[in-house]
Amino acid sequence: MSNLVWPLYPPAFLGILGGGQLGRYFVQAAQDLGYQVCVLDPDPNSPAGQIAQEHLLAQYDDIDALRHMAQLCEAISTEFENVPANTIDYLIQEGVFVAPKSFAVSIAQNRFKEKQFLKTCQSTMGIGPVDYAVIQNDDQLQSVQALLFPGILKTAQLGYDGKGQQRVQNLTELKQAWNTLGKVPCVLEKKLDLAFELSAIIARGHNDETHLLPIAQNIHENGILHLSMVPAPNLTQELQEKIHLAAHTIIRQLEYVGVLCIEFFVLKDGSLVVNEIAPRPHNSGHHSLDSCLTNQFEQQVRTLAKLPLGDSRLLSPVVMLNILGDIWFDKNTNVIQSPAWEKILVIPCAKLHLYGKAEPKIGRKMGHINFIADSIDQALMGAQQAMDILGIAPLRK
Ligand code: ADP
Numbered sequence: 530m531s532n533l534v535w536p537l538y539p540p541a542f543l544g545i546l547g548g549g550q551l552g553r554y555f556v557q558a559a560q561d562l563g564y565q566v567c568v569l570d571p572d573p574n575s576p577a578g579q580i581a582q583e584h585l586l587a588q589y590d591d592i593d594a595l596r597h598m599a600q601l602c603e604a605i606s607t608e609f610e611n612v613p614a615n616t617i618d619y620l621i622q623e624g625v626f627v628a629p630k631s632f633a634v635s636i637a638q639n640r641f642k643e644k645q646f647l648k649t650c651q652s653t654m655g656i657g658p659v660d661y662a663v664i665q666n667d668d669q670l671q672s673v674q675a676l677l678f679p680g681i682l683k684t685a686q687l688g689y690d691g692k693g694q695q696r697v698q699n700l701t702e703l704k705q706a707w708n709t710l711g712k713v714p715c716v717l718e719k720k721l722d723l724a725f726e727l728s729a730i731i732a733r734g735h736n737d738e739t740h741l742l743p744i745a746q747n748i749h750e751n752g753i754l755h756l757s758m759v760p761a762p763n764l765t766q767e768l769q770e771k772i773h774l775a776a777h778t779i780i781r782q783l784e785y786v787g788v789l790c791i792e793f794f795v796l797k798d799g800s801l802v803v804n805e806i807a808p809r810p811h812n813s814g815h816h817s818l819d820s821c822l823t824n825q826f827e828q829q830v831r832t833l834a835k836l837p838l839g840d841s842r843l844l845s846p847v848v849m850l851n852i853l854g855d856i857w858f859d860k861n862t863n864v865i866q867s868p869a870w871e872k873i874l875v876i877p878c879a880k881l882h883l884y885g886k887a888e889p890k891i892g893r894k895m896g897h898i899n900f901i902a903d904s905i906d907q908a909l910m911g912a913q914q915a916m917d918i919l920g921i922a923p924l925r926k
């Protein structure tokens with residue numbers, strides 16, 4: 530795909546590696562602007578594949594599929610975090626504009642590289658990652674410092690939604706946990722006393738133009754995002770400035786083009802720590818579909834087509850509630866039954882989104898609801914009403 534004139538105009542084909550819900554919203558945002566989209570995903574029923582102009586049903590390292598994608602698409606992005614670096618490099622070699630590049634994606638894919646990278650940014654940002662130890666062999670395990678307990682053992686790769694994580698109180702539990710995780714490379718992180726969690730979603734164009742979406746405050750349950758609030762109720766001016774600096778430092782140091790999410794912890798003592806980065810739009814930015822002038826997926830499309838970034842200013846306070854597969858299962862009989870969506874659709878501030886996934890599973894993200902209201906408190910009341918209807922446990926105070 531050489532001799533292209535940028536920016537790329539519709540109806541050109543854009544490609545997306547991965548066909549989950551993030552890919553589905555990428556497809557919708559691209560199609561809204563008149564582009565066509567080709568999705569690569571091995572799942573025949575993938576949420577993005579269902580609605581794209583083309584769905585390549587193949588693995589992420591399938592050379593024939595990649596060659597076809599490179600011929601069809603002028604520019605390709607990723608939504609699946611574990612796309613092999615070689616896949617991205619191959620597409621670039623074929624002359625496609627790929628954003629983000631494998632350098633950034635491979636850092637975000639591996640907790641060792643990610644933490645090392647965050648350390649290199651620490652002097653500029655003034656904040657760093659969680660204290661941690663690398664666990665790759667028995668010696669490293671034995672010599673773990675006592676101050677890392679109680680801790681959380683996390684696999685270095687392929688973890689998401691709290692998967693691949695075990696909480697450990699002491700060395701004995703650490704040994705057991707590492708065995709349970711199959712002795713794969715891990716990091717042991719100190720379990721921090723969190724006051725609350727924040728996330729920043731930042732877009733960067735090919736010409737270094739950047740745009741930060743409004744910062745979200747997030748509540749996780751069992752390692753899975755449960756609810757996001759924007760504006761973040763506990764965000765101070767000082768935290769906002771620190772996050773602004775951190776987000777810009779990280780995205781520039783990564784030479785990143787596209788949409789990037791950075792998760793932060795605010796500790797009980799008020800200090801700010803970087804948790805992790807995700808090289809793509811993020812669940813905590815799903816509110817932007819209904820609350821922002823330009824949502825995170827449209828920003829991804831714009832960065833990919835080398836168009837100017839949009840203004841993603843917040844149009845309304847919003848609460849986003851994730852819908853997991855759990856609520857399809859009857860608590861007594863375990864029989865699967867679709868939730869009564871008509872009861873949600875009558876809540877005036879609720880905007881329901883479902884991802885078209887055929888099979889509900891425990892912990893599987895099936896959709897989300899955005900509650901748009903005049904204040905976060907009102908939006909939370911709407912969310913609470915929906916949680917009561919759907920049988921989701923109320924928020925812990
Ligand atoms: P994932 O890649 O699955 O999102 P995270 O590292 O973000 O993994 O962990 C998921 C959630 O678990 C976090 O959002 C936070 O609520 C909790 N958590 C993770 N690490 C720590 C830690 N070191 N201290 C306290 N809570 C943590």
Ligand code: MG
Nearest residue numbers: 690792804805
């Ligand atoms: Mg996380």
